[in-house]
Amino acid sequence: MASLIDCPHCGKRPREEFTTLGSAVTRPSPSADSETWTDYVYLRDNPRGMHDEFWHHADGCRRWIVVSRNTFTHEFGGTRDAAGIAPMISPTEKTSQK
Amino acid sequence: MKYSALSVFLNGLRGNTAWQKMWRAPDPKPQYDVIIIGGGGHGLATAYYLAKNHGITNVAVIEKSYIGSGNVGRNTTIIRSNYLLEGNNPFYELSLKLWEGLEQDFNYNAMISQRGILNLVHNDGQRDAAMRRGNAMRLHGVDAEYFDKEAVRRFAPYLDVDQSRFPIVGGLFQPRAGTVRHDAVAWGFARGADSRGVDIIQNCEVTGLRREGGRVVGVETTRGFIGARKVAMAAAGNSSRVAEMAGLKLPIETHVLQAFVSEGIKPFIDSVITYSMGHFYISQSDKGGLVFGGDIDMYNSYAQRGNLSMVEHVAEAGKTMIPRLSRMRYLRSWGGVMDMSMDGSPIIDKTPVENLFINCGWCYGGFKATPASGWCYAHLIANDAPHPLTRQMRLDRFARGNMLDEEGSGPTPNRH
Ligand SMILES: Cc1cc2nc3c(=O)[nH]c(=O)nc-3n(C[C@H](O)[C@H](O)[C@H](O)COP(=O)(O)OP(=O)(O)OC[C@H]3O[C@@H](n4cnc5c(N)ncnc54)[C@H](O)[C@@H]3O)c2cc1C
Numbered sequence A: 001m002a003s004l005i006d007c008p009h010c011g012k013r014p015r016e017e018f019t020t021l022g023s024a025v026t027r028p029s030p031s032a033d034s035e036t037w038t039d040y041v042y043l044r045d046n047p048r049g050m051h052d053e054f055w056h057h058a059d060g061c062r063r064w065i066v067v068s069r070n071t072f073t074h075e076f077g078g079t080r081d082a083a084g085i086a087p088m089i090s091p092t093e094k095t096s097q098k
Numbered sequence B: 001m002k003y004s005a006l007s008v009f010l011n012g013l014r015g016n017t018a019w020q021k022m023w024r025a026p027d028p029k030p031q032y033d034v035i036i037i038g039g040g041g042h043g044l045a046t047a048y049y050l051a052k053n054h055g056i057t058n059v060a061v062i063e064k065s066y067i068g069s070g071n072v073g074r075n076t077t078i079i080r081s082n083y084l085l086e087g088n089n090p091f092y093e094l095s096l097k098l099w100e101g102l103e104q105d106f107n108y109n110a111m112i113s114q115r116g117i118l119n120l121v122h123n124d125g126q127r128d129a130a131m132r133r134g135n136a137m138r139l140h141g142v143d144a145e146y147f148d149k150e151a152v153r154r155f156a157p158y159l160d161v162d163q164s165r166f167p168i169v170g171g172l173f174q175p176r177a178g179t180v181r182h183d184a185v186a187w188g189f190a191r192g193a194d195s196r197g198v199d200i201i202q203n204c205e206v207t208g209l210r211r212e213g214g215r216v217v218g219v220e221t222t223r224g225f226i227g228a229r230k231v232a233m234a235a236a237g238n239s240s241r242v243a244e245m246a247g248l249k250l251p252i253e254t255h256v257l258q259a260f261v262s263e264g265i266k267p268f269i270d271s272v273i274t275y276s277m278g279h280f281y282i283s284q285s286d287k288g289g290l291v292f293g294g295d296i297d298m299y300n301s302y303a304q305r306g307n308l309s310m311v312e313h314v315a316e317a318g319k320t321m322i323p324r325l326s327r328m329r330y331l332r333s334w335g336g337v338m339d340m341s342m343d344g345s346p347i348i349d350k351t352p353v354e355n356l357f358i359n360c361g362w363c364y365g366g367f368k369a370t371p372a373s374g375w376c377y378a379h380l381i382a383n384d385a386p387h388p389l390t391r392q393m394r395l396d397r398f399a400r401g402n403m404l405d406e407e408g409s410g411p412t413p414n415r416h
């Protein structure tokens, strides 16, 4: 993957300053039916190509941003602030094995 | 040809000229009973058990590259059955039992070595979780032992037990776990399936699924259409791409995991050790190289290569666990693309599309599952009903809210 990410607030910064969460899927309205919610929480397009995803500029402006990135060539297609689309946050401690 | 010590000796006398090819390179037939998409470990094992357990031999395994080019030839070869959950443990234990008899069964030396696995723990919470998991394993009749700090020190004197950063307080040991020569698994299953009549078709990519009246009737490939009564997907990291051909959206993200091997050294690490801080695991191959890895790179990727920042992260974690690794030199590193599922557990099921079956979601733990996955998937395809041990590995479990989340990390594939 490229070693620089172009933060809309801070400009080009080293990739190590960022953490990633996953697909920038939009949260449905609370009253949406359970099929819509299942789709949002569990199903992913998982494209081999351009993909919008949430990244967090943890060691910078601490804003959530949406990065468009090619999942095969790793080229960047652009970034924007994530305001308006809420990422799902989950804990990070883990003890997994192969 | 049956392999034996005698056959090695006799072929040696004849200058090793009489060995036969291990499998044929047939042209695809127009029609099969079963087509398996993907010639990785799971696809080949499925073909083998379809032929051996169910007598279904009019089968083709269709592989876009060469067999063993995917994760079956890229993993770090750890096998174990130290799972906590009811829906997982008996399945992985079946796999371990199959591994124990596999070499005799398919007459191939897969260098299965039950050298044990030690999962280190670093705090009270991890210790309690390890003990709970160990107890769950023992209730299932699986071997598990808890090592306290001194036992860990005796077992693996090279570990930095008293380090200031992540002191080691103990570990959960499974003696029957171990390592396998992964390529030999692909080759052994391929040879066994081929000798029972299965066609292994390499360098042939599935590009579409042909449907008539809703049901699948065959696959479009780079070598033309091939008909089939049943089509079974086993495409690992490319599962979403193949499923999309049938209009299915999966609870899967594709991620890259890297692995590393050092220069060969004298015997040093005689078991498999996993670190629970910083995520690092290591074993030593029979050739002497230290084989190790860590986290996935965290971002979705279909590229079979990873990022340098993860290389650094893995090396740092390794050095806090075994300081003397700092003198080792990396020989090679590589990456594989994996089908990370939303709860970290696999899917073996029918799909909503008639005649289409799915096997995916193996994350970074599917190598150990290879024999059981093939066994249970073959059962499903042959009988149109799930094998009892995969009852909780259904595709619709997400919609039903019945996750099989071994680590409790929620629907975030890169955190499992
Ligand atoms: C670095 C690394 C380390 C790992 N370590 C371990 C470990 O220590 N223990 C463990 O249990 N697991 C481990 N794993 C996970 C394990 O390797 C995988 O879960 C498992 O191998 C996946 O199943 P498979 O062997 O069938 O996959 P693969 O070998 O990837 O097979 C899938 C095949 O499908 C083919 N294919 C895809 N699309 C198409 C198409 N359209 N047409 C035709 N063919 C297609 C691919 O070319 C590929 O050969 C590791 C994985 C990686 C990457």
Ligand SMILES: [Zn+2]
Residues within 6 Å of the ligand: A007, A008, A009, A010, A011, A057, A060, A061, A062, A063
């Ligand atoms: Zn920023």
